[in-house]
Every structure is written in structure tokens, then in C-alpha cells.
Amino acid sequence: DTGVSQDPRHKITKRGQNVTFRCDPISEHNRLYWYRQTLGQGPEFLTYFQNEAQLEKSRLLSDRFSAERPKGSFSTLEIQRTEQGDSAMYLCASSPTATAGKLFFGSGTQLSVL
């Protein structure tokens, strides 16, 4: 499978715990995006990378959220001190440099915070 892959598919955690999600983009894509989707809503942009550089992070929901892409390949999204309101689907997407919005999405990580 050469698409965008995300791990884990599901994560259940207790409030206050830290969680980390991984995304492996399509190999030749140098842009990687993170979105969050809650039930009945469209995806909401969080952050994106061009290679290893994080070019936009002002939309991360709080300072509890952070993302990395250390070698310009896979990326991780970490949420510290999780809250019930963090429960959502976290989607990763990738694209070549200049596609004006045509993204390739992974199947997401469904987070449930108890």
C-alpha cells in the first residue's frame, strides 16, 4: 500500500495522559498536513510541514499540541495532558509541493479520551 498510513487506528486514553500519533506520507510527497475532525464537522487544519520545516503552526489548538517531522519523512502529533474535548479523528494528509489543495489523506487515528 503506497498511500498515507496512520498509526494507531484507534486510541483510548484517560484524561491527563499524553498520546502520540504517527503518520507516514506518500514517499515522494514533501508536504505533510495534520487535520482534526469531530463528529458531523469537516476537517479542521492544525499544522503543516514542507520537508522537515513546520511552516504553519498557529492553528494548533493549544500549547498541549505539538508536531514534528524530524527527517522530512514520517511525522508525529503529540497531545499532552489530554482532555475529553480532544476526542476526535486526527487525519494526516500529504501532497507534492504545488497542488493548490489536492491532498491525499490517511484513514486517521480516532482518539477517545475517557
Added chain:
Amino acid sequence: EDKVVQSPLSLVVHEGDTVTLNCSYEVTNFRSLLWYKQEKKAPTFLFMLTSSGIEKKSGRLSSILDKKELFSILNITATQTGDSAVYLCANTQNAGNMLTFGGGTRLMVKP
């Protein structure tokens, strides 16, 4: 703040019907308008529209953009049960990197 509004919220039709989904938007720096289909988890790309009045077509699906009135429509003719999904509309800002999505239209096609 950029905004994308889709209507209707949901729609139930029978196989063979034709449907029209609507998307209106407000954006500071328009670059493109996109349609995605989300069946279970991963949204998949359908169309990208950048110019007014030029219809994009793929099989039974087609879409058109009106940049003056700030809206787009997605048409699906001869619907099939496999068309059942959430259809998402989004626009890109000037840099083309951050998509602003609408809330989606949930389409159910009954046999």
C-alpha cells in the same frame, strides 16, 4: 475569517435520482475550491475548481464554480448506492496549503 457553508446537511434519495449539493464560501484570498468524498475515514479528492463557469466532469459527477456569487455546486446523476458518503467542500487560501472545509453534506442513496 474564511468560511465554507454546505447545504443541505443531509439528503436521502433513491438510486437513479439526480442530486445537487451546494457550497458557498467567504475567503480572503481565493485560490481554489475543492470537493472531496468521505465514505468512511479518508476523504478522497474529486475536483479542483479555479475558474468560473468551467464545468469539471468525471463520469456521473460534475462541478462548477461561480466566483462572482461565491458558490459551487456538485451534481451527481443516476445515483448509485456507492455514492452514499459525506461530500466535503473546501477552499484554499492564498498559499494553497491550508484547506478550510465546510461541514459536509451526508448523502444516502437507497436501492
